[in-house]
Amino acid sequence: MMSKFQIKQHFASVEHPQSNGQAEAANKIIVNGLKKQMEKAQGDWVEHLYSVLWAYRTTVQTSTGETPFRITYGCEAMIPVEIGEPSLRKLQTLQERVNNEAIAAELDLIDEVRTTAHLRDVATKRLIVARYNRKVKHRSFEKDDLVLRRADIGNKNSREGKLAANWEGPYRIREKLGSSAYVLETLNGEALKRTWNADKLRAYYS
Structure with missing residues (x-):
């Protein structure tokens, strides 16, 4: 259909959940909520x-x-019960909205709320990154070492879905570039086209 209508499709992180960690995290929460509802439904x-x-x-x-x-x-947001049976919060909100100045002040405040939420989100992510980096162990390999490569980097079989293997190989270290970059080759001696970082590799034990 894309070729029929001469449409070029480009995947972005916002529309392509596979490359957006935040979308995956939100989807995980929604799926967990659905699982609890499905027990009765x-x-x-x-x-x-x-x-x-x-x-x-x-x-x-x-x-x-x-x-x-x-x-x-x-x-x-107000729950449906508050609409049918007016609560104190709803009555106060309706009374405030009678005054146009209160509406204008509320609209001006939303920009500050969004900015504060953004700064708090950035600070939280920095704490998570710092906590993660403290637990990261440096990996180093030498020439002729056998390693496994992350399967999601190569041509992963889409039919297997989440049941596919996370690692593939083994591959042999052909050349070490710097401290964390490596050139890999198959066991038959065929070199791979690109280099690989140490965080995408793990040691292979036969």
């Missing part, structure tokens, strides 16, 4: 998708300290 997950999405969008995120709903619309 007997696999009818479509009917419960909206309730799971509502719960995710109205829950305070640890990284930002705000709900996705407030960051998007500038105010907290």
